Amino acid sequence: xxxxxxxxxxxxxxxxxxxxxxxxxxxxxxxxxxxxxxxxxxxxxxxxxxxxxxxxxxxxxxxxxxxxxxxxxxxxxxxxxxxxxxxxxxxxxxxxxxxxxxxxxxxxxxxxxxxxxxxxxxxxxxxxxxxxxxxxxxxxxxxxxxxxxxxxxxxxxxxxxxxxxxxxxxxxxxxxxxxxxxxxxxxxxxxxxxxxxxxxxxxxxxxxxxxxxxxxxxxxxxxxxxxxxxxx
Amino acid sequence: xxxxxxxxxxxxxxxxxxxxxxxxxxxxxxxxxxxxxxxxxxxxxxxxxxxxxxxxxxxxxxxxxxxxxxxxxxxxxxxxxxxxxxxxxxxxxxxxxxxxxxxxxxxxxxxxxxxxxxxxxxxxxxxxxxxxxxxxxxxxxxxxxxxxxxxxxxxxxxxxxxxxxxxxxxxxxxxxxxxxxxxxxxxxxxxxxxxxxxxxxxxxxxxxxxxxxxxxxxxxxxxxxxxxxxxxxxxxxxxxxxxxxxxxxxxxxxxxxxxxxxxxxxxxxxxxxxxxxxxxxxxxx
Numbered sequence: 091x092x093x094x095x096x097x098x099x100x101x102x103x104x105x106x107x108x109x110x111x112x113x114x115x116x117x118x119x120x121x122x123x124x125x126x127x128x129x130x131x132x133x134x135x136x137x138x139x140x141x142x143x144x145x146x147x148x149x150x151x152x153x154x155x156x157x158x159x160x161x162x163x164x165x166x167x168x169x170x171x172x173x174x175x176x177x178x179x180x181x182x183x184x185x186x187x188x189x190x191x192x193x194x195x196x197x198x199x200x201x202x203x204x205x206x207x208x209x210x211x212x213x214x215x216x217x218x219x220x221x222x223x224x225x226x227x228x229x230x231x232x233x234x235x236x237x238x239x240x241x242x243x244x245x246x247x248x249x250x251x252x253x254x255x256x257x258x259x260x261x262x263x264x265x266x267x268x269x270x271x272x273x274x275x276x277x278x279x280x281x282x283x284x285x286x287x288x289x290x291x292x293x294x295x296x297x298x299x300x301x302x303x304x305x306x307x308x309x310x311x312x313x314x315x316x317x318x319x320x321x322x
Numbered sequence: 323x324x325x326x327x328x329x330x331x332x333x334x335x336x337x338x339x340x341x342x343x344x345x346x347x348x349x350x351x352x353x354x355x356x357x358x359x360x361x362x363x364x365x366x367x368x369x370x371x372x373x374x375x376x377x378x379x380x381x382x383x384x385x386x387x388x389x390x391x392x393x394x395x396x397x398x399x400x401x402x403x404x405x406x407x408x409x410x411x412x413x414x415x416x417x418x419x420x421x422x423x424x425x426x427x428x429x430x431x432x433x434x435x436x437x438x439x440x441x442x443x444x445x446x447x448x449x450x451x452x453x454x455x456x457x458x459x460x461x462x463x464x465x466x467x468x469x470x471x472x473x474x475x476x477x478x479x480x481x482x483x484x485x486x487x488x489x490x491x492x493x494x495x496x497x498x499x500x501x502x503x504x505x506x507x508x509x510x511x512x513x514x515x516x517x518x519x520x521x522x523x524x525x526x527x528x529x530x531x532x533x534x535x536x537x538x539x540x541x542x543x544x545x546x547x548x549x550x551x552x553x554x555x556x557x558x559x560x561x562x563x564x565x566x567x568x569x570x571x572x573x574x575x576x577x578x579x580x581x582x583x584x585x586x587x588x589x590x591x592x593x594x595x596x597x598x599x600x601x602x603x604x605x606x607x
Contacts, residue, residue: 140496164502176497178490189486190501234501 091116091242091273092137092168097146097156099136105144106132107297114242119264119274121284121305123318124294130277131173133294134246137275138170139163150242169240173247175231179220183211186219186230190237197239204233207263225256232263243267245276249283261287281318285309293318325455326573332461332530334568335468340523340541341548341560342475343516349492349555351509353405353417355397357424358520359541364428365390365521366441366533379443383525390521394513397421402513406506425538432535440534443525460529467526471519472561479557488512492555543584550591553601563602 092114100106107129114120124130135141137148139160148156155163164170178186187204188196205212208229214222219230228248235243248264249257261283268274268287278284284291285305293301293314301311308314340362347353355361368389372382401424405417432439445460452462479485490498491505498505523541524533548567552559567587574583594601 138500140499159504160496160499161502161504164500170500172496172500176494176500178493178497180493181486181489185486188483189490189503192483192487192501192503195483238501 091118091151092275093147093149094137095147095149097133097136097143097148099132099141099143099146101132101141105297107136107294110146110294110297110299112292112299112302114273114275117271117273118290119268119276119288121288121291122275122277122294123279123281123284123291124277125317126279128294129297130294131246132297134170134172134244134277138168138172138244164238167238167241168244169235169238169242170244171231171235171246171248173250175227177219177227177230177234180218182216182218183222183230184215186234187211187237190234194238196237200237200239204236207236207266208233224251225253225260228252228256228260229263232260236267240272242273242275245274247277247279249278249280257283281314285319323573324453326576327569328452328455328457329461330569330572331565332457332465332568333572334565335465335472335561336523336527336564337544337548337568337571338552338561338564339468339471339519340545341552341564342472342557343519343523344545345549345552345555345557345560346488346492346512347509347516348549350488350505350512351406352410352413353402353421353509354414355421355516356418356542357397357421357428357538358516358545359538359543360425360428361390361393361517362520362524362527362541363432363533363535363538364393365517366524366528366537367432367436367439367535369443369525369528370439370441373441386525387518387521390517390519390524391514392517393520394515394517395510397424397517398510398513406509425542429536429538436535438534440532441524441528442532443528445529458530464526464529467522471522475557484511544587547587547591551594551602553598553603556601556603559601559603566602 094113095111097110098105098108110133122130132141136143139158139162143156146156147154150166150168155166187201191197210226211229211233214226219227248260252260257280264274264287276284276288288305290304291308292299301308301314344355344358347355365386369382369386372385373379401420402417405413405420408416445463447459449456449458450462479489487503488508490503491508495505527533548564549560551567552563567590570590571583571587574586
Protein backbone atom coordinates (compact mmCIF):
# COMPACT_ATOMS: atom_id res chain seq x y z
CA UNK A 91 0.00 0.00 0.00
CA UNK A 92 2.78 2.42 0.95
CA UNK A 93 6.35 1.98 -0.20
CA UNK A 94 9.04 4.50 0.65
CA UNK A 95 12.44 4.38 -1.05
CA UNK A 96 15.57 6.48 -0.56
CA UNK A 97 13.65 9.31 1.04
CA UNK A 98 15.64 12.28 2.34
CA UNK A 99 14.10 15.44 3.72
CA UNK A 100 14.72 18.32 6.06
CA UNK A 101 14.59 22.07 6.54
CA UNK A 102 16.43 24.78 4.57
CA UNK A 103 18.76 22.39 2.82
CA UNK A 104 19.74 20.49 5.95
CA UNK A 105 18.46 16.95 5.70
CA UNK A 106 17.08 15.52 8.91
CA UNK A 107 16.10 12.11 7.55
CA UNK A 108 18.43 10.28 5.18
CA UNK A 109 17.76 7.60 2.58
CA UNK A 110 14.81 6.15 4.46
CA UNK A 111 13.08 3.05 3.10
CA UNK A 112 10.12 1.13 4.50
CA UNK A 113 6.81 -0.29 3.45
CA UNK A 114 3.30 -0.80 4.82
CA UNK A 115 1.13 -3.57 3.37
CA UNK A 116 -2.65 -3.61 3.13
CA UNK A 117 -4.23 -4.34 6.53
CA UNK A 118 -0.99 -3.99 8.48
CA UNK A 119 -0.15 -1.82 11.46
CA UNK A 120 3.42 -0.60 11.21
CA UNK A 121 5.27 1.50 13.78
CA UNK A 122 8.29 3.73 13.45
CA UNK A 123 9.98 4.23 16.78
CA UNK A 124 12.83 6.46 17.76
CA UNK A 125 13.87 8.87 20.44
CA UNK A 126 13.10 12.57 20.49
CA UNK A 127 14.88 14.27 17.59
CA UNK A 128 15.36 11.08 15.57
CA UNK A 129 13.44 12.60 12.67
CA UNK A 130 10.05 10.91 13.08
CA UNK A 131 8.00 14.09 12.72
CA UNK A 132 10.08 15.34 9.77
CA UNK A 133 9.60 11.97 8.08
CA UNK A 134 5.84 12.03 8.60
CA UNK A 135 5.44 15.65 7.53
CA UNK A 136 7.21 14.72 4.31
CA UNK A 137 4.98 11.68 3.77
CA UNK A 138 1.81 13.75 4.14
CA UNK A 139 3.01 16.61 1.94
CA UNK A 140 3.54 19.42 4.45
CA UNK A 141 7.28 19.22 3.63
CA UNK A 142 8.86 18.51 0.25
CA UNK A 143 11.47 15.73 0.12
CA UNK A 144 14.96 16.48 -1.22
CA UNK A 145 15.06 13.08 -2.91
CA UNK A 146 13.38 9.70 -2.92
CA UNK A 147 10.10 8.05 -3.78
CA UNK A 148 6.87 7.61 -1.86
CA UNK A 149 4.60 5.12 -3.61
CA UNK A 150 1.03 5.11 -2.38
CA UNK A 151 -0.98 2.37 -4.07
CA UNK A 152 1.56 2.38 -6.89
CA UNK A 153 1.60 6.15 -7.57
CA UNK A 154 4.54 8.33 -6.61
CA UNK A 155 3.16 10.99 -4.27
CA UNK A 156 6.52 12.45 -3.16
CA UNK A 157 6.35 16.23 -3.35
CA UNK A 158 2.60 16.46 -3.93
CA UNK A 159 0.88 19.12 -1.78
CA UNK A 160 -0.80 17.91 1.40
CA UNK A 161 -4.34 18.57 0.14
CA UNK A 162 -3.79 16.29 -2.88
CA UNK A 163 -2.38 13.47 -0.78
CA UNK A 164 -5.26 13.73 1.69
CA UNK A 165 -7.75 13.36 -1.15
CA UNK A 166 -6.00 10.21 -2.38
CA UNK A 167 -7.06 8.42 0.81
CA UNK A 168 -4.02 8.77 3.03
CA UNK A 169 -4.91 10.75 6.14
CA UNK A 170 -2.41 12.19 8.56
CA UNK A 171 -3.08 12.93 12.22
CA UNK A 172 -0.22 15.07 13.50
CA UNK A 173 1.03 15.34 17.04
CA UNK A 174 0.03 19.03 16.85
CA UNK A 175 -3.48 17.81 15.92
CA UNK A 176 -4.16 20.81 13.67
CA UNK A 177 -7.75 21.32 14.82
CA UNK A 178 -9.91 24.38 14.17
CA UNK A 179 -10.23 26.01 17.63
CA UNK A 180 -13.41 28.02 17.07
CA UNK A 181 -15.29 25.26 15.26
CA UNK A 182 -17.46 22.64 16.96
CA UNK A 183 -16.87 18.91 17.20
CA UNK A 184 -19.68 18.29 14.76
CA UNK A 185 -18.26 20.77 12.25
CA UNK A 186 -14.90 18.99 12.40
CA UNK A 187 -16.50 15.64 11.69
CA UNK A 188 -18.60 17.01 8.82
CA UNK A 189 -15.52 18.67 7.36
CA UNK A 190 -13.57 15.43 7.64
CA UNK A 191 -15.62 14.06 4.76
CA UNK A 192 -15.19 17.21 2.61
CA UNK A 193 -15.81 17.54 -0.31
CA UNK A 194 -18.04 14.45 -0.14
CA UNK A 195 -21.27 14.31 1.82
CA UNK A 196 -20.63 12.89 5.29
CA UNK A 197 -21.63 9.23 5.41
CA UNK A 198 -24.05 8.59 8.33
CA UNK A 199 -22.65 5.08 8.93
CA UNK A 200 -19.11 6.39 9.29
CA UNK A 201 -20.41 9.13 11.60
CA UNK A 202 -22.08 6.49 13.77
CA UNK A 203 -18.89 4.43 13.80
CA UNK A 204 -16.80 7.42 14.92
CA UNK A 205 -19.25 8.44 17.62
CA UNK A 206 -19.48 4.84 18.89
CA UNK A 207 -15.71 4.64 18.99
CA UNK A 208 -15.40 7.97 20.83
CA UNK A 209 -18.58 8.49 22.89
CA UNK A 210 -17.02 11.65 24.35
CA UNK A 211 -17.30 13.30 20.96
CA UNK A 212 -21.00 12.45 20.82
CA UNK A 213 -21.50 14.11 24.21
CA UNK A 214 -19.65 17.22 23.06
CA UNK A 215 -21.00 17.66 19.55
CA UNK A 216 -21.62 21.37 20.00
CA UNK A 217 -18.46 22.20 21.93
CA UNK A 218 -15.67 24.19 20.30
CA UNK A 219 -12.46 22.25 19.76
CA UNK A 220 -10.35 24.96 21.39
CA UNK A 221 -12.06 24.43 24.75
CA UNK A 222 -11.55 20.66 24.92
CA UNK A 223 -8.95 18.64 26.83
CA UNK A 224 -5.93 17.12 25.14
CA UNK A 225 -7.44 13.65 25.11
CA UNK A 226 -10.68 14.86 23.56
CA UNK A 227 -8.75 16.82 20.95
CA UNK A 228 -6.79 13.72 20.02
CA UNK A 229 -10.04 11.76 19.61
CA UNK A 230 -11.42 14.54 17.45
CA UNK A 231 -8.32 14.63 15.24
CA UNK A 232 -8.60 10.87 14.67
CA UNK A 233 -12.38 11.05 14.23
CA UNK A 234 -12.04 13.83 11.66
CA UNK A 235 -9.55 11.74 9.69
CA UNK A 236 -11.80 8.67 9.84
CA UNK A 237 -14.79 10.55 8.39
CA UNK A 238 -13.08 10.48 4.99
CA UNK A 239 -12.91 6.63 5.12
CA UNK A 240 -9.14 6.66 4.61
CA UNK A 241 -7.34 3.62 3.22
CA UNK A 242 -4.21 4.47 5.19
CA UNK A 243 -4.21 6.29 8.52
CA UNK A 244 -0.88 7.87 9.47
CA UNK A 245 -0.53 8.87 13.12
CA UNK A 246 2.28 10.99 14.54
CA UNK A 247 2.69 10.20 18.25
CA UNK A 248 -0.96 9.74 19.16
CA UNK A 249 -0.06 9.54 22.86
CA UNK A 250 1.48 13.05 22.94
CA UNK A 251 0.24 15.06 25.89
CA UNK A 252 -2.08 12.31 27.11
CA UNK A 253 -2.19 10.82 30.61
CA UNK A 254 -1.17 7.12 30.58
CA UNK A 255 -4.77 5.94 30.97
CA UNK A 256 -5.96 8.08 28.05
CA UNK A 257 -3.01 7.02 25.90
CA UNK A 258 -3.98 3.38 26.47
CA UNK A 259 -7.60 4.18 25.64
CA UNK A 260 -6.48 5.85 22.41
CA UNK A 261 -4.62 2.70 21.37
CA UNK A 262 -7.64 0.55 22.29
CA UNK A 263 -9.74 2.61 19.88
CA UNK A 264 -7.08 2.20 17.20
CA UNK A 265 -7.18 -1.56 17.85
CA UNK A 266 -10.91 -1.58 17.07
CA UNK A 267 -10.23 0.20 13.78
CA UNK A 268 -7.57 -2.35 12.88
CA UNK A 269 -10.03 -5.18 13.38
CA UNK A 270 -12.21 -3.44 10.84
CA UNK A 271 -9.37 -3.69 8.35
CA UNK A 272 -7.83 -0.21 8.54
CA UNK A 273 -4.15 0.04 7.59
CA UNK A 274 -2.17 2.13 10.08
CA UNK A 275 1.29 3.68 10.18
CA UNK A 276 2.26 5.13 13.55
CA UNK A 277 5.24 6.81 15.19
CA UNK A 278 5.54 6.65 18.92
CA UNK A 279 7.88 7.61 21.70
CA UNK A 280 6.01 5.49 24.21
CA UNK A 281 7.25 2.34 22.55
CA UNK A 282 5.43 -0.31 24.65
CA UNK A 283 2.06 1.09 23.54
CA UNK A 284 2.97 0.95 19.86
CA UNK A 285 4.59 -2.49 20.25
CA UNK A 286 1.41 -4.03 21.60
CA UNK A 287 -0.52 -2.55 18.68
CA UNK A 288 1.69 -3.09 15.62
CA UNK A 289 2.63 -6.05 13.43
CA UNK A 290 6.00 -4.75 12.33
CA UNK A 291 8.29 -1.88 13.11
CA UNK A 292 11.29 0.18 12.14
CA UNK A 293 13.75 1.96 14.41
CA UNK A 294 14.75 5.46 13.32
CA UNK A 295 17.95 6.90 14.79
CA UNK A 296 19.56 10.22 13.80
CA UNK A 297 17.49 10.19 10.62
CA UNK A 298 18.49 6.69 9.49
CA UNK A 299 16.50 3.44 9.70
CA UNK A 300 18.73 1.26 11.89
CA UNK A 301 16.59 -1.80 12.49
CA UNK A 302 13.46 -3.42 11.20
CA UNK A 303 11.46 -6.51 11.98
CA UNK A 304 8.26 -7.88 13.43
CA UNK A 305 7.36 -6.44 16.80
CA UNK A 306 8.37 -9.75 18.41
CA UNK A 307 11.80 -9.59 16.80
CA UNK A 308 12.25 -5.99 17.86
CA UNK A 309 11.05 -6.71 21.39
CA UNK A 310 13.67 -9.46 21.65
CA UNK A 311 16.49 -7.24 20.39
CA UNK A 312 18.76 -6.24 23.28
CA UNK A 313 19.48 -2.78 21.85
CA UNK A 314 15.77 -2.03 21.48
CA UNK A 315 15.04 -3.41 24.91
CA UNK A 316 17.55 -1.16 26.64
CA UNK A 317 16.94 1.96 24.56
CA UNK A 318 13.14 1.95 24.21
CA UNK A 319 11.61 -0.55 26.60
CA UNK A 320 13.55 0.41 29.69
CA UNK A 321 14.79 -3.16 30.18
CA UNK A 322 18.44 -3.62 31.08
CA UNK B 323 -31.01 61.88 18.37
CA UNK B 324 -33.15 58.90 17.38
CA UNK B 325 -32.80 59.94 13.74
CA UNK B 326 -29.04 59.98 14.12
CA UNK B 327 -29.01 56.54 15.67
CA UNK B 328 -31.15 55.09 12.90
CA UNK B 329 -28.95 56.74 10.27
CA UNK B 330 -25.97 55.38 12.15
CA UNK B 331 -27.37 51.86 11.97
CA UNK B 332 -27.97 52.24 8.22
CA UNK B 333 -24.38 53.33 7.75
CA UNK B 334 -23.10 50.81 10.27
CA UNK B 335 -24.63 47.83 8.47
CA UNK B 336 -22.80 48.93 5.35
CA UNK B 337 -19.58 49.46 7.29
CA UNK B 338 -19.96 45.95 8.65
CA UNK B 339 -20.48 44.35 5.27
CA UNK B 340 -17.59 46.37 3.88
CA UNK B 341 -15.29 45.22 6.63
CA UNK B 342 -16.43 41.61 6.27
CA UNK B 343 -15.00 41.52 2.75
CA UNK B 344 -11.67 42.95 3.87
CA UNK B 345 -11.34 40.88 7.02
CA UNK B 346 -12.08 37.58 5.26
CA UNK B 347 -9.20 38.00 2.82
CA UNK B 348 -6.87 38.93 5.62
CA UNK B 349 -7.95 36.03 7.81
CA UNK B 350 -7.79 33.54 4.98
CA UNK B 351 -4.67 34.56 3.15
CA UNK B 352 -2.79 37.17 5.16
CA UNK B 353 -3.47 39.59 2.33
CA UNK B 354 -4.41 43.18 3.12
CA UNK B 355 -6.25 44.64 0.14
CA UNK B 356 -5.83 48.43 0.09
CA UNK B 357 -7.49 48.56 -3.32
CA UNK B 358 -10.74 47.47 -1.71
CA UNK B 359 -12.42 50.87 -1.99
CA UNK B 360 -11.46 51.03 -5.66
CA UNK B 361 -13.14 47.66 -6.15
CA UNK B 362 -16.32 49.30 -4.88
CA UNK B 363 -15.84 52.43 -6.99
CA UNK B 364 -15.09 50.46 -10.16
CA UNK B 365 -18.32 48.52 -9.64
CA UNK B 366 -20.27 51.71 -8.99
CA UNK B 367 -18.91 53.25 -12.20
CA UNK B 368 -19.84 50.09 -14.10
CA UNK B 369 -23.42 50.50 -12.88
CA UNK B 370 -23.41 54.21 -13.72
CA UNK B 371 -22.20 53.60 -17.28
CA UNK B 372 -24.65 50.74 -17.74
CA UNK B 373 -27.46 53.07 -16.70
CA UNK B 374 -26.16 55.69 -19.15
CA UNK B 375 -26.40 53.03 -21.86
CA UNK B 376 -30.09 52.67 -20.99
CA UNK B 377 -29.70 49.26 -19.40
CA UNK B 378 -32.47 48.78 -16.82
CA UNK B 379 -31.49 49.12 -13.19
CA UNK B 380 -31.48 45.47 -12.10
CA UNK B 381 -29.30 44.16 -14.95
CA UNK B 382 -27.09 47.24 -14.48
CA UNK B 383 -26.60 46.37 -10.82
CA UNK B 384 -25.94 42.78 -11.87
CA UNK B 385 -23.16 44.03 -14.16
CA UNK B 386 -21.74 46.02 -11.25
CA UNK B 387 -21.63 42.94 -9.01
CA UNK B 388 -20.03 40.99 -11.85
CA UNK B 389 -17.41 43.72 -12.24
CA UNK B 390 -16.60 43.51 -8.51
CA UNK B 391 -16.24 39.73 -8.66
CA UNK B 392 -14.06 39.90 -11.77
CA UNK B 393 -11.88 42.52 -10.10
CA UNK B 394 -11.26 40.09 -7.23
CA UNK B 395 -10.59 37.18 -9.58
CA UNK B 396 -8.16 39.27 -11.62
CA UNK B 397 -6.25 40.33 -8.50
CA UNK B 398 -5.95 36.68 -7.49
CA UNK B 399 -4.76 35.54 -10.92
CA UNK B 400 -2.24 38.31 -11.56
CA UNK B 401 -0.97 40.75 -8.98
CA UNK B 402 -1.29 38.49 -5.96
CA UNK B 403 0.69 35.60 -7.54
CA UNK B 404 4.04 36.83 -6.17
CA UNK B 405 2.37 37.67 -2.86
CA UNK B 406 1.26 34.06 -2.34
CA UNK B 407 4.88 32.89 -2.57
CA UNK B 408 5.72 34.82 0.58
CA UNK B 409 4.69 34.04 4.13
CA UNK B 410 3.82 35.98 7.27
CA UNK B 411 4.71 39.65 7.50
CA UNK B 412 6.40 39.78 4.10
CA UNK B 413 3.14 38.62 2.55
CA UNK B 414 1.09 41.28 4.32
CA UNK B 415 3.54 44.01 3.34
CA UNK B 416 3.84 43.09 -0.32
CA UNK B 417 0.06 42.71 -0.68
CA UNK B 418 -0.37 46.09 0.96
CA UNK B 419 2.08 47.80 -1.41
CA UNK B 420 0.80 46.17 -4.58
CA UNK B 421 -2.87 46.81 -3.85
CA UNK B 422 -2.05 50.39 -2.84
CA UNK B 423 -0.50 50.73 -6.30
CA UNK B 424 -3.70 49.40 -7.87
CA UNK B 425 -5.72 51.94 -5.90
CA UNK B 426 -3.53 54.82 -7.16
CA UNK B 427 -3.81 53.69 -10.76
CA UNK B 428 -7.59 53.30 -10.64
CA UNK B 429 -8.12 56.55 -8.74
CA UNK B 430 -5.82 58.39 -11.12
CA UNK B 431 -7.45 56.99 -14.24
CA UNK B 432 -11.03 57.58 -13.11
CA UNK B 433 -10.34 61.12 -11.90
CA UNK B 434 -8.57 61.96 -15.13
CA UNK B 435 -11.13 60.47 -17.53
CA UNK B 436 -14.39 60.85 -15.60
CA UNK B 437 -13.89 63.51 -12.92
CA UNK B 438 -17.57 64.26 -12.57
CA UNK B 439 -19.00 60.76 -12.80
CA UNK B 440 -20.98 59.57 -9.78
CA UNK B 441 -23.50 56.85 -9.05
CA UNK B 442 -26.61 57.87 -7.23
CA UNK B 443 -29.58 55.54 -7.27
CA UNK B 444 -32.91 57.14 -6.50
CA UNK B 445 -35.41 54.87 -4.86
CA UNK B 446 -38.88 56.23 -5.50
CA UNK B 447 -41.67 56.69 -3.00
CA UNK B 448 -41.97 58.92 0.03
CA UNK B 449 -40.38 58.74 3.43
CA UNK B 450 -41.42 56.05 5.89
CA UNK B 451 -41.92 56.64 9.60
CA UNK B 452 -39.94 54.37 11.89
CA UNK B 453 -39.85 54.90 15.69
CA UNK B 454 -41.20 58.38 15.15
CA UNK B 455 -38.49 59.27 12.66
CA UNK B 456 -39.03 59.88 8.97
CA UNK B 457 -36.58 57.66 7.08
CA UNK B 458 -35.84 57.97 3.39
CA UNK B 459 -36.99 54.97 1.43
CA UNK B 460 -33.51 54.64 -0.13
CA UNK B 461 -31.96 54.16 3.34
CA UNK B 462 -34.46 51.45 4.16
CA UNK B 463 -33.98 49.58 0.89
CA UNK B 464 -30.20 49.83 1.31
CA UNK B 465 -30.41 48.49 4.87
CA UNK B 466 -32.77 45.72 3.81
CA UNK B 467 -30.41 44.52 1.08
CA UNK B 468 -27.46 44.75 3.45
CA UNK B 469 -29.27 42.78 6.17
CA UNK B 470 -30.31 40.06 3.73
CA UNK B 471 -26.72 39.80 2.50
CA UNK B 472 -25.36 39.59 6.05
CA UNK B 473 -27.86 36.85 6.86
CA UNK B 474 -26.89 35.04 3.67
CA UNK B 475 -23.20 35.24 4.61
CA UNK B 476 -23.95 33.89 8.06
CA UNK B 477 -25.92 30.94 6.68
CA UNK B 478 -23.25 30.26 4.07
CA UNK B 479 -20.40 30.14 6.57
CA UNK B 480 -22.26 28.20 9.22
CA UNK B 481 -24.39 25.70 7.35
CA UNK B 482 -22.78 24.87 4.02
CA UNK B 483 -19.82 22.57 3.59
CA UNK B 484 -18.03 25.09 1.38
CA UNK B 485 -18.53 27.80 4.00
CA UNK B 486 -17.15 25.52 6.72
CA UNK B 487 -14.19 24.66 4.51
CA UNK B 488 -13.39 28.37 4.13
CA UNK B 489 -13.59 28.88 7.90
CA UNK B 490 -11.31 25.91 8.49
CA UNK B 491 -8.58 27.59 6.41
CA UNK B 492 -8.89 30.73 8.57
CA UNK B 493 -8.67 28.60 11.72
CA UNK B 494 -5.70 26.42 10.76
CA UNK B 495 -4.31 26.36 7.25
CA UNK B 496 -2.23 23.19 7.64
CA UNK B 497 -5.16 21.46 9.34
CA UNK B 498 -7.36 22.30 6.37
CA UNK B 499 -4.76 20.99 3.90
CA UNK B 500 -4.45 17.74 5.84
CA UNK B 501 -8.15 17.06 5.26
CA UNK B 502 -7.92 17.79 1.57
CA UNK B 503 -8.92 21.47 1.40
CA UNK B 504 -6.86 23.62 -0.99
CA UNK B 505 -6.31 27.03 0.67
CA UNK B 506 -5.46 28.69 -2.67
CA UNK B 507 -8.83 27.78 -4.13
CA UNK B 508 -10.62 29.06 -1.05
CA UNK B 509 -8.69 32.33 -1.20
CA UNK B 510 -9.61 32.80 -4.87
CA UNK B 511 -13.25 32.23 -4.00
CA UNK B 512 -13.08 34.75 -1.16
CA UNK B 513 -11.44 37.37 -3.38
CA UNK B 514 -14.34 37.03 -5.81
CA UNK B 515 -16.81 37.17 -2.91
CA UNK B 516 -15.16 40.27 -1.42
CA UNK B 517 -15.33 41.98 -4.82
CA UNK B 518 -19.05 41.25 -5.00
CA UNK B 519 -19.52 42.53 -1.43
CA UNK B 520 -17.62 45.74 -2.25
CA UNK B 521 -19.86 46.19 -5.29
CA UNK B 522 -22.95 45.60 -3.21
CA UNK B 523 -21.88 48.16 -0.64
CA UNK B 524 -21.20 50.69 -3.39
CA UNK B 525 -24.64 50.11 -4.91
CA UNK B 526 -26.52 50.32 -1.60
CA UNK B 527 -24.43 53.31 -0.51
CA UNK B 528 -25.44 55.12 -3.68
CA UNK B 529 -29.06 54.87 -2.59
CA UNK B 530 -28.21 57.10 0.39
CA UNK B 531 -25.40 59.32 -0.89
CA UNK B 532 -23.58 59.61 -4.23
CA UNK B 533 -20.57 57.36 -4.82
CA UNK B 534 -18.06 59.21 -7.01
CA UNK B 535 -14.62 58.54 -8.42
CA UNK B 536 -12.89 59.83 -5.29
CA UNK B 537 -14.85 57.64 -2.84
CA UNK B 538 -12.36 54.76 -2.96
CA UNK B 539 -9.89 55.92 -0.32
CA UNK B 540 -12.54 56.73 2.28
CA UNK B 541 -14.23 53.36 1.70
CA UNK B 542 -10.93 51.54 2.26
CA UNK B 543 -10.16 53.61 5.36
CA UNK B 544 -13.59 52.97 6.89
CA UNK B 545 -13.33 49.25 6.12
CA UNK B 546 -9.85 49.15 7.66
CA UNK B 547 -10.92 50.90 10.87
CA UNK B 548 -13.96 48.67 11.28
CA UNK B 549 -11.83 45.60 10.58
CA UNK B 550 -9.35 46.55 13.27
CA UNK B 551 -12.07 47.18 15.85
CA UNK B 552 -13.88 43.97 14.92
CA UNK B 553 -10.73 41.88 14.97
CA UNK B 554 -8.75 40.85 11.88
CA UNK B 555 -10.26 37.73 10.38
CA UNK B 556 -13.42 37.91 12.49
CA UNK B 557 -16.59 38.37 10.39
CA UNK B 558 -19.06 38.57 13.27
CA UNK B 559 -16.77 41.09 14.98
CA UNK B 560 -16.66 43.17 11.80
CA UNK B 561 -20.46 43.34 11.62
CA UNK B 562 -20.87 44.41 15.26
CA UNK B 563 -18.00 46.88 15.06
CA UNK B 564 -19.57 48.28 11.89
CA UNK B 565 -22.85 49.05 13.59
CA UNK B 566 -21.20 50.61 16.66
CA UNK B 567 -18.87 52.77 14.59
CA UNK B 568 -21.67 53.69 12.20
CA UNK B 569 -23.66 55.15 15.09
CA UNK B 570 -20.56 56.85 16.56
CA UNK B 571 -19.76 58.36 13.19
CA UNK B 572 -23.19 59.84 12.51
CA UNK B 573 -23.79 61.10 16.04
CA UNK B 574 -20.31 62.64 16.25
CA UNK B 575 -20.61 64.20 12.81
CA UNK B 576 -23.86 65.82 13.86
CA UNK B 577 -22.64 67.03 17.25
CA UNK B 578 -19.08 68.10 16.50
CA UNK B 579 -18.51 67.92 12.74
CA UNK B 580 -17.50 65.30 10.24
CA UNK B 581 -13.72 65.87 10.29
CA UNK B 582 -13.63 65.28 14.00
CA UNK B 583 -15.84 62.20 13.66
CA UNK B 584 -13.25 60.53 11.40
CA UNK B 585 -10.62 61.23 14.04
CA UNK B 586 -12.95 59.69 16.62
CA UNK B 587 -13.14 56.51 14.53
CA UNK B 588 -9.36 56.37 14.37
CA UNK B 589 -9.20 56.85 18.14
CA UNK B 590 -11.68 53.97 18.55
CA UNK B 591 -9.42 51.76 16.43
CA UNK B 592 -6.33 52.84 18.40
CA UNK B 593 -7.97 52.21 21.75
CA UNK B 594 -9.16 48.80 20.55
CA UNK B 595 -5.63 47.83 19.57
CA UNK B 596 -4.38 48.90 23.00
CA UNK B 597 -6.96 47.16 25.17
CA UNK B 598 -8.27 44.35 22.97
CA UNK B 599 -5.69 43.62 20.29
CA UNK B 600 -7.75 40.77 18.84
CA UNK B 601 -10.84 42.96 18.40
CA UNK B 602 -14.05 43.40 20.37
CA UNK B 603 -15.05 39.76 20.01
CA UNK B 604 -11.47 38.53 19.89
CA UNK B 605 -10.15 35.73 22.04
CA UNK B 606 -6.42 35.27 22.20
CA UNK B 607 -5.59 31.68 21.38
